[in-house]
Amino acid sequence: MGRSGAWVPPGAALLLAAAMPLLLVRPAAAQLLLTSADGGTTFKLGTIAQIQGEATDNAPGDGRAYNLFFRRVRIEGAAQSGDLSLFFETDSGTLGKGNPDGTKQSATGLVFLDFAVTWTFAKELHLDGGLIRLAPTYTHNQAANSTLALDISPYAYVESTPLETNSGRDFGVQARGYFDDHLEYRLGVFQGLRGKDEVNPFRVSGRLAYYVFGAEEGLYYRGTSLGTQRTLSFGTAFDTQKSYKNYNFDVYYDQPLHGGDGLTFELDHSWYDGGAFLPTLPKQTTSLAEVGYYFHSCKLLPFFQYAQERFAAGVAQPSERRFQTGIGYYLHGYNSNLKLAWTRIDRDGLPGANDVVIQYQFYVF
Secondary structure, three states: OOOOOOOOOOOHHHHHHHHHHHHOOOOOOOOEEEEOOOOOEEEEEEEEEEEEEEEEEOOOOOOEEEEEEEEEEEEEEEEEEOOEEEEEEEOEEEEOOEOOOOOEOOOOOOOEEEEEEEEEEEOOEEEEEEEEEOOOOOHHHEOHHHOOOOOOOOOOOOOOOOOOOEOOEEEEEEEEEEEOOOEEEEEEEEOOOOOHHHOOOOEEEEEEEEEOOOOOOOOOEOOOOOOOOOEEEEEEEEEEEOOEEEEEEEEEEEEEOHHHOEEEEEEEEEEEEOOOOOOOOOOEEEEEEEEEEEEOOOOEEEEEEEEEEEEOOOOOOOOEEEEEEEEEEEEEOOOEEEEEEEEEEEEOOEEEEEEEEEEEEEEEO
């Protein structure tokens, strides 16, 4: 490679200067909240935007790629009426990022990333239907606005392309419930890969999680609470369709400390085998480990993330490892923050690469 050290991407100073006025303004708790005359129905609308500048080694060449783009631009909505609730969000990911052929990624219209309707019968039984993000691991189902590092695991959705789904989501229905404020279950049936003439059996996914200090009862899991909530969970899950199999285990720990500080730790491990049904998903394991410490007094959160994708013997693809270290400045918590991170990418038998990213997040919901 020749140039293996870290560097600051051109345009980073411009991004930082542009973000500073937004960092100094406290966003409202919600962008728009409507309530019916009788108070029985509410509708909330918000948005998340992540502006990102990056410089990446253009391996295996000796050059570097530079970009300034939207990592995410989303409109989010939620409605509640009695026992029925709705959550949806649209998405334009990597909007404006350059492609190797010289073009830029552009918006292709309004695309629903999530659209889930929930009917709550009791705490022990929720029925979710629609376009739902599955929860094989904690990172797979983690909200984008509160991730500890720059993002969730880079290998969280390796099944999505072979199954012709989008970022871990699929169309289907699932039962979800919570017992004694400690045990969570999820069991769902989803479209999966329909195949020619739509004759394939449905995809089935399930999860069990035990929470030591009280369950998270939302459709999606949160990331770091910035020292405000205590969570310790142990989860296991499966995902299968015909000969495709995926088994998972995860641990999530979030601990407030004296003075408003907070410690966050996560560990996820997954086993994948696409079998004859998904030949483009070779047998492999993926892992994630990350830790961060939030300093309340200065609103800084240094973090470290390690992720790997390891293929089984005989698979003609190089295994990969990523080491990321960085720091976040949470002037207004999730609503307005700035992150700077360096990532080292190592691939078996290939030159390594470096990635430096500065990301500003604006979030209201």
